[in-house]
Amino acid sequence: MRTSQYLLATQKETPADAEVISHQLMLRAGLIRKLASGLYTWLPTGLRVLNKVANIVREEMNKAGAIEVLMPVVQPADLWQETGRWEEYGPELLRIKDRHQRDFVLGPTHEEVITALVRNEISSYKQLPLNLYQIQTKFRDEVRPRFGIMRGREFTMKDAYSFHITQESLQDTYDAMYGAYCKIFERMQLDYRPVMADTGSIGGSVSHEFHVLAESGEDNIAFSNGSDYAANVELAQTQQVESASVDGLQYVLVQAADENGEADANNWVLLVLAAGHTLNDIKAEKLSGVAAPLITANDETVSAVLGATSNDIDLASVKVPVFADYVVAAALKHQAYAEKITAADLRNIEAGDPSPCGNGTIEIKRGIEVGHIFQLGDKYSEAMGCGVLNENGKHEILSMGCYGIGVSRVVAAAIEQNHDEHGIIWPDPIAPFKVALIPMNMHKSQRIMEAAEALYAELTAAGVEVLFDDRKERPGVMFKDMELVGIPHSIVIGERNLDEQLVEYKNRRTGEKSLLQLTEVTAFIGGL
């Protein structure tokens, strides 16, 4: 591709409203443009990356035995009514009416559609297991779209749904998908981790998230240094301890719940943590007698209820129920009032804590969720009556798995993990081009133009994806643009080196430079 016949669309200025580095770089490097809040057009360079990501996903899904289909973006409401999600789902589900005033949704996910399909197509256990996937446009009407395509409204997902007559079969496919996901992110040369996860509102029991590690990640992940254990910090349990000392205590007064779990406006519960620890809301909300979602008392209420400020509480005289984190409970176990304290897991796990798996200690890293696999069980198949005749000729409801990858999100996550002050640094397998060919002042030098054209023809004929910068620009502008776009390998053709039939090779990631014979460039690039 010649830049003169391409839409490079690089920008010097960092856009003011782009908060995260991937969003800034995707705009500056000409990967995307905003059409409206949460809606982006993929420019040529961005789409090349997106297509490479999609193709790797497709190849590994096929290898793992999944079969590709394509479902509509627009889905009829009646299927969502069958599962109850028409009512349950919040305003992220964009509900629309067609010209005949019939209800539809713009699909944020396709459990309903695929389950309806399989309900009609599959009648015998002999046709199972079946794992169907698509790479397709989804819509989620985020209240505050942000971070560019990282949390956009329209996005590209790979979503797969598997159907089974036994738990063993579901587990087999789940394991195969786990393996395929590992291969997918390995092939993209991303530093990633599979992480035990909560199944959340989608339902089911077993679930893993796949995270690309990056300092800017929204999620904190707890790893064991002595095992494969990895879990979202919110979910990692801390362990009961025999003894502990603390440098001080933190108190949080929260609303109590009545017998029905409803907030009980006149009663309160006191939570106690060691100084420096962080309250884990999810854990606190699961405590018996605590209202969920958590309602924290203001200073006035604290004074009224406890007769003291948060800094000045005497646990011995507190009259409300007290939950103390395991560490605090161990530190206070010899106090006279210890018996009115209930020990509980209240805090976020931290680096240095023993791993919940029993092996090693915990390290914390930040990650960006790019994939999620679930064992759904029969949540959707039961609600929609999706079953088959089993070996004994009896109708049996299927179990399901579902397996997502945020294809467009992977592009942003890869940038969060791979960039420097000059721009993006693409891993080769998802780079928009493998090689940037940069002739210096070509339009003033016939022999540089000839050498560049010949090398471009040779590399292209060898199947190498080359971005040939044939613009009438100063070399400095070209270097900066190619670095910003993040092409892994550059070949620079200049007068002085050309005297000796040499060109300069530069590696975008390492910064290493070397001189190559013109005649060996194609073989060198091919061998990278």
Next chain:
Amino acid sequence: MRTSQYLLATQKETPADAEVISHQLMLRAGLIRKLASGLYTWLPTGLRVLNKVANIVREEMNKAGAIEVLMPVVQPADLWQETGRWEEYGPELLRIKDRHQRDFVLGPTHEEVITALVRNEISSYKQLPLNLYQIQTKFRDEVRPRFGIMRGREFTMKDAYSFHITQESLQDTYDAMYGAYCKIFERMQLDYRPVMADTGSIGGSVSHEFHVLAESGEDNIAFSNGSDYAANVELAQTQQVESASVDGLQYVLVQAADENGEADANNWVLLVLAAGHTLNDIKAEKLSGVAAPLITANDETVSAVLGATSNDIDLASVKVPVFADYVVAAALKHQAYAEKITAADLRNIEAGDPSPCGNGTIEIKRGIEVGHIFQLGDKYSEAMGCGVLNENGKHEILSMGCYGIGVSRVVAAAIEQNHDEHGIIWPDPIAPFKVALIPMNMHKSQRIMEAAEALYAELTAAGVEVLFDDRKERPGVMFKDMELVGIPHSIVIGERNLDEQLVEYKNRRTGEKSLLQLTEVTAFIGGL
């Protein structure tokens, strides 16, 4: 691919509500399933074809210098307000509101979005010409979706938009697209024709449609047998003739128009055609003094206005204005009342008419429109202020071309043109699989299973796309399914032939059968 691990989804019964053969066969051969009116899921076999069509389109667009982008399905209303299409477009444009009650549309086309993009990205004539395309999901809220994906609501389009500072540049890109479209349909081995077309509501001046010829086509196309001339029958002009004889006359009394072109309730105009010819409404509506759309008088009015029935009119005594088709005017030119007749092109061109191009005579065939190229001129760029600085540093509005292919529609059109009573007959380049491997009673014969497995492994290793029918089905069921699905080449492995290390080859299109040595199958298939 093994059928046992695939979703073949063939059906014996012809679905009752499928009117056209492509719709019937796409359902029966397991290519698509209906989700709701005009909304279809692409099953694995259908998606394989769709992806092959899309890839051929993509390759030829790239070769022709177009650059791929991807725009959102959901588009903000304000762009459609800028061009006035927010008001102009009918209810086919599905208007939606997001959670903040902001107006959006589900894009049926992307002129507004691309023009807004280019307006922001391109500032100099040096960056032109530019031809951007996408292969993407579109939505058109058809009042009566029918014929399956042929006239569905959600569909896959390739749409391209080019931008130019001169008419010559636009013409160059238009010609390049014309050439690319010819290559695309040639590569798909479809019998197609480029046809001169009306530009309709999308605006602009020069336009060609690309039609796949098929008896079931909705459009009649007039071809010259002496030149490349081809036009939609509605648009092909008939020629004035010097002399003619007619076997009788037809009379059509239509409402007159007043000076403002409005229907003039008390006045009428008489149109006269030769017996056997068909009135062309579009041509009649363009006649001076005739109301558009055409309003035809009922028998009572004919009697009141002309004092006779349509069968019994005496032209000599008619008091209203008379337009006669060229043929009629020539036949009556020696009549005393000839001077009150205005000669006009009133009828549809017919087989045997001289070609409007001056060379050859006309033949009529039916076609399915699968592509359309337009020179839009400045309709959108003017309305949206999309221009660049020209060589003299002055701001100049760009001219545009647009170029569409109905990617999903091509799949249906290919079937309309390529089928027989047994099912689909795919051209090789868009077939879901190249070879059907059919072992007879494999589950009862170890040596047939071994031969089939070995051949499957060999063909797959050679890069051939094989559908290996490893189901426990009777051979007759397998044969019927593979014919229905339309796989171009079949290899049948049976006991008797295997005694001599032979297999049977069958060509789906010609029905030819031949015996092949097991060892030569892969080379034979590779050479097809």
